[in-house]
Amino acid sequence: MSGVPILRSRAELRGAVRRWKAAGEVIGVVPTMGALHQGHLSLVRAAKKHCDRVVVTLFVNPKQFNNPEDLENYPRTEVEDAAKLVPFAVDALYVPDGEQMYPAGFATTVSVEGLTDVLCGAHRPGHFDGVATVVTKLFLQTGADKAFFGEKDFQQLQVVTRMARDLDIPTEVVGCPTIREEDGLAMSSRNLLLSDRARIPAPVLHEAMQDVADGLARGEAFDALKTAAEARILAAGFTEVEYFDLRACDDLSLLDAPDRPARLLAAAWLAGVRLIDNIGVPARG
Numbered sequence: 001m002s003g004v005p006i007l008r009s010r011a012e013l014r015g016a017v018r019r020w021k022a023a024g025e026v027i028g029v030v031p032t033m034g035a036l037h038q039g040h041l042s043l044v045r046a047a048k049k050h051c052d053r054v055v056v057t058l059f060v061n062p063k064q065f066n067n068p069e070d071l072e073n074y075p076r077t078e079v080e081d082a083a084k085l086v087p088f089a090v091d092a093l094y095v096p097d098g099e100q101m102y103p104a105g106f107a108t109t110v111s112v113e114g115l116t117d118v119l120c121g122a123h124r125p126g127h128f129d130g131v132a133t134v135v136t137k138l139f140l141q142t143g144a145d146k147a148f149f150g151e152k153d154f155q156q157l158q159v160v161t162r163m164a165r166d167l168d169i170p171t172e173v174v175g176c177p178t179i180r181e182e183d184g185l186a187m188s189s190r191n192l193l194l195s196d197r198a199r200i201p202a203p204v205l206h207e208a209m210q211d212v213a214d215g216l217a218r219g220e221a222f223d224a225l226k227t228a229a230e231a232r233i234l235a236a237g238f239t240e241v242e243y244f245d246l247r248a249c250d251d252l253s254l255l256d257a258p259d260r261p262a263r264l265l266a267a268a269w270l271a272g273v274r275l276i277d278n279i280g281v282p283a284r285g
Contacts (some may be wrong), residue, residue: 004085004093017143025052029144034058035075035189036084039179043148044088057094064130110136112159132163139171152178152186154278186277198271204236242267258284
């Protein structure tokens with residue numbers, strides 16, 4: 001079984017894209033920062049199902065890190081990532097360096113208002129500007145007809161969808177379900193940073209969220225459910241709950257009750273690692 005073609009320059013990528021476009025083929029892209037897990041691979045699987053050509057991108061984007069230490073510690077596993085993609089026969093793994101993405105004199109930032117000043121955006125200033133900027137570039141560089149993102153990063157999914165719509169970028173953003181470990185923990189590259197000891201209580205975040213969703217379905221008040229959930233998470237060994245919110249799916253506005261399609265979203269710190277998760281909450285009549 002041959003390896004995955006690795007492209008490292010815009011010129012190489014654009015040459016391949018021109019050939020595919022000339023043949024009338026549908027191009028899909030799966031943007032990643034590497035450290036691939038089954039969640040990423042589920043996006044690749046979806047892209048293969050719906051597209052003729054699939055490009056996976058691997059770029060640890062410095063513009064979406066507001067903490068230099070977090071950027072330094074982010075897992076970098078290109079060799080292992082390329083090996084994981086071999087069974088999927090993707091058409092290219094695009095691995096640009098900083099010069100390819102942000103050449104000397106780069107001075108443009110893409111910003112999406114409204115969706116980015118809450119949740120993760122409130123705790124990570126500039127993060128979503130970095131996301132919107134690099135994803136805009138990746139959409140344009142790959143010429144993708146479809147782009148595949150996981151619902152695990154729900155706020156990111158909403159930001160990228162709005163960005164493409166507002167800027168008339170002809171790339172359809174496709175959201176795919178969160179992939180979880182057997183114990184319910186949402187798969188994330190950051191999970192690699194958890195020690196074996198810290199990994200044990202990690203699923204409590206999702207368990208507490210599911211209990212709140214069940215309570216909301218029974219008509220219980222969100223405030224009381226939230227208080228109990230946060231206490232449970234902290235008692236399990238988490239050091240901080242950054243947010244635990246019920247928000248509308250479409251515009252991420254804060255809700256007191258699921259009177260329209262909603263999402264329960266949370267972020268919490270465990271052993272120095274920031275974990276995020278979200279689950280859907282059906283509208284209650």
